[in-house]
Amino acid sequence: MIFYLFKTKQKNISKKRLIIYALSLFIIGDVFFITGNSGKMTHFVFAAFLFIGAKICYSIRFLNSKDFKISKLVPFLLFGFAYMTIITNLVYNNLGYYFFPFLIYLFVVLLLMQFAYLRKGEVNELSFWLVIFGVFFSMIADSINILKIFYDPLIAYNKITVMFFYCLSQYMIILGVLQENRPINNNKKLKVKR
Incomplete structure (x- = not known):
């Protein structure tokens, strides 16, 4: 959050607030998640709902007003269906x-991935790919955590891998947001007077 606040040049206050809200919810959720590892399932559930709130803030932040074709979502929908x-x-x-x-x-995890995916063409490529990979790494961290809790608690190095992918995802998402700007339209050619 400190990195974001020092580096951001975002003039839209509502977009800036959404990132701050998301990061704040993640921080509070982390505290409940860490204390929930001692066997308190209520802490884990509360942390999960805080993470849901944070991911919704990110989703709203990535929302754009541009119309899109349903066909553009087909690869994402296939991936989402397979993942779920x-x-x-x-x-x-x-x-x-x-x-x-x-x-x-x-549902919220996939919603975040969808809005991150729909940024393609709305922002520059560097920002798009940083956010996409950040959200994808977040999905990996979530998946390992879900499997650890509900499938097999003996997944090797689960704490290290969850924290690695979680921290990497937050860093890449914030870096992508900081790199965000409109793409340059190469289709418009300058007219040269002869």
Whole structure:
């Protein structure tokens, strides 16, 4: 958050606030998540809802007003369907009362990925790819965490890998937001007087 506040040149206050809200919710969620590792499932659930709020803030921040073709979303929808199916099949039998919070969490994860994906053509390529990879690494961290809790707690190096991908994702998303600007339109050629 300190890195973002010092480096940002964002003039749109509402967009700036959304990033600050998201990072604040992630920080508070991290505290509950860490204390929840001692066996307190209520801490984990509260942390999950804070992460949902943070991801919604990111999603709103990445939202743009440009119309898009449904065909542009086909690769994303196929990826999203495959991801949800695989994760749900692995953990379904152990979810119990957490089935609906799990679905809400997955829905928000995919919503964030969708809005990050729809930035293509709206921002420069560097910003687009940094955010996309950041969101993808966030999905990897979430998946490892879900598998650790609901599938097999003995996943090797799960704490290290979750923290690595989580920190990397936050860094890349913020770096992508800081690099954000409109793409240069190369189709417009300057007319040279002869």
